[in-house]
Amino acid sequence: MANKFSTIKKTRVFTRDGEKCQYCGVALVFKDVNSWALDHVIPKSEGGSNDDSNLKLACKSCNSAKGNRDIEQYRKHCAIGKSIYAGIINSMQAEKLIDLGVVLDIPLHLFHFEAVKKASVVS
Ligand SMILES: [Zn+2]
Numbered sequence: 001m002a003n004k005f006s007t008i009k010k011t012r013v014f015t016r017d018g019e020k021c022q023y024c025g026v027a028l029v030f031k032d033v034n035s036w037a038l039d040h041v042i043p044k045s046e047g048g049s050n051d052d053s054n055l056k057l058a059c060k061s062c063n064s065a066k067g068n069r070d071i072e073q074y075r076k077h078c079a080i081g082k083s084i085y086a087g088i089i090n091s092m093q094a095e096k097l098i099d100l101g102v103v104l105d106i107p108l109h110l111f112h113f114e115a116v117k118k119a120s121v122v123s
């Protein structure tokens with residue numbers, strides 16, 4: 001995946017995103033090309049573009065976990081994974097239960113780029 005963008009574009013987004021995975025916050029090394037990718041925030045399969053505004057630096061693990069999910073679907077996936085329901089129900093099942101009025105104890109999940117934004121608003 002990393003190969004389909006120009007080196008200039010990859011360098012630009014890598015630098016813009018502070019050399020960290022925008023989802024989990026892990027530090028990344030540009031030269032270590034197999035450890036990171038430029039993730040499509042809106043998946044290509046959903047019509048997302050290759051524009052910088054639709055790209056985020058992501059570690060391979062987050063990039064593959066996000067897959068074709070959009071950001072809110074990925075957030076639910078991460079939140080369920082951190083909750084007491086991890087490994088018992090998936091995010092689609094959780095959504096169905098919530099629709100049925102079941103109250104689930106699922107923690108709010110913020111991504112690294114949101115936590116950074118929040119911190120800079122506070123200071
Ligand atoms: Zn990550």
